[in-house]
Amino acid sequence: MAGSAGGDRHRSRPGLVRAHLEAIATAARRLLEPPMTMPIPDYGDARVPGYRGVVLFDYDKCIGCSLCAQICPARAIKMYRVPGDKRLRPGYNVGRCIFCGLCTDICPTDALSESIVHDRVYDDVPSMDMDPVDWAVWSRRVLEEERKPGRPLLRARVDPERGLVYERVDAEGGPVAEEKGEER
Amino acid sequence: MDPIAWLSGSLGVPYWAVRAVAAPLVYPGLAAFMVVALFIIWAERKIAARVQMRVGPLYVSRRLGGALQVLADGVRIAFQEIIIPVGVEKWSFVLSPILAFTVVSLAFTMVPGGPGIYGFRSSLSLLATYAIVTLTPILVIVMGWASNNKFSYIGAGREALVSITGEATLLASLLAAAMMYGSMDFVEIVEAQMRSHVPGLVANPVAALLFFIAALLVTDRLPFDLVLGEQEIVQGPYTEYTGLLFALSMALGYAKLYVLMLVFTHVFLAGWAPFTSPLLGSIAVFAKTLLLMLVAVFLRSVYGRMRLDQVASMFWSKLFPLALVAFVVSALIHPIYAP
Amino acid sequence: MTRLLLPGMEGRVLGERGGLRVVELYIGAQHPASGHMRLIVYLDGDMIVRVDPDIGYVHRTVEKLAETREYVRVISLVERMTIIDACNVTLPYVEAVERLLGVEAPPRARYLRTILCEINRVSSHLYGLGLGGIFLNHSTMYMWAFGDREVFVHLASLLTGSRLTHTYPVFGGVRRDLPQSFRDEFEKAKRYMLRRLREYDKVFFNNPVIRGRLEGVGVLPREKAVALGATGPNLRASGVRYDARMTGYAAYRDLGFEPVVGREGDALERVWVRLREIEASLELVERALRELPDGPFIDERYTRAVPPAVRHWLEKGRLKLPGGYVRLKTRPGEALGRGEMGRGEITYYLVSDGGMKPYRLRVVTPSARNVVLFDALARGHTLMDLPAVYGSIDYFPPEADR
Incomplete structure (x- = not known):
């Protein structure tokens, strides 16, 4: 099973120049993608259903x-x-x-x-x-x-491309038809 | 139209004297450097944030994407109490960062910011700039020694090693380039490149790459931020500094980076080409320098810190011999820059 | 000029120890990379001759406090040792008490415990990877790992309602049933994480700078690892096929668990084992979700006594406890709880005198066992290697200090 899935670390080792270029390219690619953090405090966290607060x-x-x-x-x-x-x-x-x-x-x-x-x-x-x-x-x-939340609420959702994405919800947890949070 | 001529006319001072003051103080000197530092530190944080899927500075001047954050930080640091710990060598502790920054600023009298925008023109300005920039490690070592702190002391030791290691390669790559152009004057170097329409980067990529890597080392940029070494030695020689002195010691690295990237622009990117007017030429130089600095700060989000012995062995046994190859390339290619 | 001269304070003066001129360096307790502890490092030139980890800065007397609390209240106490790995740290305790109570969790509960344990393990490994990254000043790895950990924290909060301190396993079962959205969210998280692991490889693991920092550093040979009592990924990286999950607690036996085993035993191998264990954990959760048996998520013995007015919660997948749950009495005797946390094996030794509170609860946490590695691995390396060693053994002071 997964125990051997990764393979030997030495066999998968790329060449020096290629490794440098891959590292730089991977970081540069991320430069173009939006952040995955929740824009607090402009938005509030709607929390998952059944969240344990006070x-x-x-x-x-x-x-x-x-x-x-x-x-x-x-x-x-x-x-x-x-x-x-x-x-x-x-x-x-x-x-x-x-x-x-x-x-x-x-x-x-x-x-x-x-x-x-x-x-x-x-x-x-x-x-x-x-x-x-x-x-x-x-x-x-x-x-x-x-x-009656004092600020608009966002709920986190897992996304296979971006990790976590956030959607606007109202106080009951229903989706709000509105465009995505402001782009930064 | 020319502000320097207007100033010299209205003040009754010779043209060269106004230029010698304006270049280090305004452009490409301190005023320009302040703008560059504010922008590049913000850009560094913003780029790192983007790569790391964060937002980065935002709430100070939200419209500008948090661009004034660095200014706010700078103001805070400027008014912070300067603490001089018990047991430090007081005078060397206080004076060495001031002196070090002053020394780096002297380089702005030599490096042109555009066609005709320079303090002094000399047939050895390239070498003089290099000499000025490489004076600072001595003062950094003084800082580390004066701080009376083991982390500072270790940091000073690393600075000694790093400066010797980096500067040999830096000088070798510069000399290779100078050999190619047959000159050590920035203006002549740029003019040679404009004449032949071949920037030094294309003519001798080996020297350019070596210069860039060595510049990263002597300015403590990742992956060579050994002297700062936060995870081992806190802030290296700068550990005990607070307030304005800390700001100066931090600005030191950025000032060196700015000077060296200006040098890179002139030596390998044909300076103010393709423009010849002072204004457009200056903008070209400034833009190229900023671009190079952005590349340098982007590397922060790609690499970690290299180990001391690996840096030393990489520079002495790989990059320095490569500098000899750069000399060979220069020897082969120099006819294209012949006047 | 007046000077305050104290031994060891004067930065420029070398100390003397055992006839050697060495520098005594106090890394911590206030240092960017010390954690809640102090490392006293003796340097000969740039070479480490000895490291004394000075631990105990976050000692909270968990063992003694456990003797003053009823069994169920101890769950959220022991959780405090490692809140980032909350299910793994409480599960062995819960199982030990269950043994004394004579209860067994129903199959569904055992599977749910396994699912949360593995999700915790992924977050714990990501936490360790992130810190390992920043120890080498690789800020991108740090932020990436902590950002991606948020995905698994989110999954855990979907399941339990709490981001970190889940208090999820209780005697006889678990506190919440699987929510409907969980399978779908996990499926996406798995796809995301596998893709991200490839990026980690490119930016961190195969990055030549990082390779240079980790490869051949802090080599722990197989025999030495066993002799020192190292545990967890640190032990497996040295080629020892040992993992407390092989004892088959929770649902690990049904899932056919196989540990990830390395070979070289250096810092890079320890990081590699953690990366592969993330993959293995994702695989395990997926299999557990697929084979998740139907049935109650808590033993009938406790649900029978729940007042009818609040029984509807049980159907909604929320636990309701009977009043007697606080005053559970175990049979006198002793029980041992073992489990594999993200950082290694945790052992609880529980003695009961038949009362409502433990008579004695002895805890041996994985970090407490791994602290010995600081000295063993860092010796003979340069000062710069110390953060690499620290990061690679994934030491967590609050866990070790208990």
């Missing part, structure tokens, strides 16, 4: 079982006592979160879900540590932002 919390669906706090490998989720609520509710420290998504896997009621963002800006460190009510409010805001 964890969102739905207070009404939570049953206070504390499984998420138990499974969280980074102790980003802790249980809080909320005034006027008999059960403990999870609070979330985004700064500690490693986006493994195990909490959403173990949540028995779909109270936790994953968003597609993980790169958000916070005013200060304390604002990253949220109690259950803050988390629920914040989650709604993240969802809204997800629905």
